[in-house]
Amino acid sequence: MAETVAPLRKTALNAVHRAAKAKMVDFGGWDMPVEYSGLIAEHTAVRTAVGLFDVSHMGDIQLRGPGSLAAVNELCMNDASKLAIGQAHYSAMLYPNGTFVDDVIVHKLSDNDYLIVINAGTREKDIQWVRKTIGHMPSVHINDFSDHYTQLAIQGPRAMETLQKLTSTDLSTIKNYWFTWGKVCGLYNVMIARTGYTGEDGFEIYIPSDEPTSGRVWDEVLAAGAEFGIIPCGLGSRNTLRLESAMALYGHEISDTINVLEAGLGRYAKLDKPSFTGRDALLEVQNAGGPQRKLVGLEMIERGIGRDGYPVFTLEGEKIGEITSGSPAPFLKKNIAMAYVPVVCTALDTELAVEIRGQKVKAKVVALPFYKRPKKSASL
Amino acid sequence: MSYPTGYRYTKEHEWIDATGTTGSIGITDYAQSSLGDIVFVELPKVGDTLEAGEAFGSVESVKAVSELFSPVAGTVTEINEALNDAPETLNSDANTTWILKLTISDTTQLDSLLSAAEYETFISEETGH
Numbered sequence: 001m002a003e004t005v006a007p008l009r010k011t012a013l014n015a016v017h018r019a020a021k022a023k024m025v026d027f028g029g030w031d032m033p034v035e036y037s038g039l040i041a042e043h044t045a046v047r048t049a050v051g052l053f054d055v056s057h058m059g060d061i062q063l064r065g066p067g068s069l070a071a072v073n074e075l076c077m078n079d080a081s082k083l084a085i086g087q088a089h090y091s092a093m094l095y096p097n098g099t100f101v102d103d104v105i106v107h108k109l110s111d112n113d114y115l116i117v118i119n120a121g122t123r124e125k126d127i128q129w130v131r132k133t134i135g136h137m138p139s140v141h142i143n144d145f146s147d148h149y150t151q152l153a154i155q156g157p158r159a160m161e162t163l164q165k166l167t168s169t170d171l172s173t174i175k176n177y178w179f180t181w182g183k184v185c186g187l188y189n190v191m192i193a194r195t196g197y198t199g200e201d202g203f204e205i206y207i208p209s210d211e212p213t214s215g216r217v218w219d220e221v222l223a224a225g226a227e228f229g230i231i232p233c234g235l236g237s238r239n240t241l242r243l244e245s246a247m248a249l250y251g252h253e254i255s256d257t258i259n260v261l262e263a264g265l266g267r268y269a270k271l272d273k274p275s276f277t278g279r280d281a282l283l284e285v286q287n288a289g290g291p292q293r294k295l296v297g298l299e300m301i302e303r304g305i306g307r308d309g310y311p312v313f314t315l316e317g318e319k320i321g322e323i324t325s326g327s328p329a330p331f332l333k334k335n336i337a338m339a340y341v342p343v344v345c346t347a348l349d350t351e352l353a354v355e356i357r358g359q360k361v362k363a364k365v366v367a368l369p370f371y372k373r374p375k376k377s378a379s380l
Numbered sequence: 381m382s383y384p385t386g387y388r389y390t391k392e393h394e395w396i397d398a399t400g401t402t403g404s405i406g407i408t409d410y411a412q413s414s415l416g417d418i419v420f421v422e423l424p425k426v427g428d429t430l431e432a433g434e435a436f437g438s439v440e441s442v443k444a445v446s447e448l449f450s451p452v453a454g455t456v457t458e459i460n461e462a463l464n465d466a467p468e469t470l471n472s473d474a475n476t477t478w479i480l481k482l483t484i485s486d487t488t489q490l491d492s493l494l495s496a497a498e499y500e501t502f503i504s505e506e507t508g509h
Binding site for chain 2: 034035038039040043236239240303304305307327330357
């Protein structure tokens, strides 16, 4: 029987990526650039200057109407009633057993209007979950706006200077995890959010998803950032940047078999909220003394690179877990990984072994995140 | 990308440059380009005996790991230890950066490998461009 392969989905910038000869890959059903000029160059540009990413494959769900706050609060573990208009926060949608449907960013657009940004690979599943979980709730409209926007991420210490050339909105007034609307590249009402997935300062902008507009803005951002050393970046460097910063990735650090407390994301789960899907299960874990295993950071001591899925052992040879994400860290110049291991093995400096193609290679537990961006001086 | 005409190639993207029973083995320009920034090369040991198609080491880039397979049977006589400190040489000069040298035990095995033209055709069929 012939296998039917669904055609890859394309963002509005697909032709731009291909014309620039970016290396393209199938990323969760999307034809996306993994690399432009080279993963290390791109990673370094974001840490030291500025990089531009096409993240239009991400999904956007709007919840609108008088019941929208109640709906967000049932659906997501963080407390959306604490958000001001123009503010966003990290949150997650959970299954009743406390594991992840997806991690999300919730934006409060107005008192009756929330935008939830979701992952690309889980888009359809997420939207079905939203409809199933809150579809029956009164006075809330669920709109899937995923295909309405081209989403660009401008990330790095020179991101603000780059984007400031293209907008009259004073970007320095937008605090981390806040957003506003402004005119960008001549387009009105562009959502400008001070968010990102790289561990650096940066912005994400949401522009209309037609190809000419998307291509023009892409080019204008690159031209504006040229003097600061901007380069276009792919998903490869996005992954190493987020790994150095120890940000979770669905299907790796978080999934439908891992709960919030294991993932070390308990601070975003507001257990004092009267109810949200997954709360009871998390309380149960907490009341039982906490999770049995936890996510740790590993740094390879001996030569070798621990990769996703490689097994982790104690030095005595007992298999205790596996790596969820592992890679060389281009900025730190170390080989790092994250892994789930029993709580008794999570103390800093605990030595463990990673099996790399049949060989046991020593690693040690280190603090997360591996990389934290330097704080700006008070004068900035 | 270029593929020297005197070399023989495998579908796993290694090349072998053979003179008599002596051969040098490296990875192709296509392989280094697909892998991206190479950060680590796992080398065999001098004296290791390899079968044709046997894995003898690996090349790791930031994002991926790729096993290396010996194009022919033989005994390792030399390894390129400079790659321990400068694995990125494989990115900048794949065609002349050998990974190991070996004594080929059966030179007729070379005949079953691809010529440069055949390898190039294979790549274009595999990648669709």
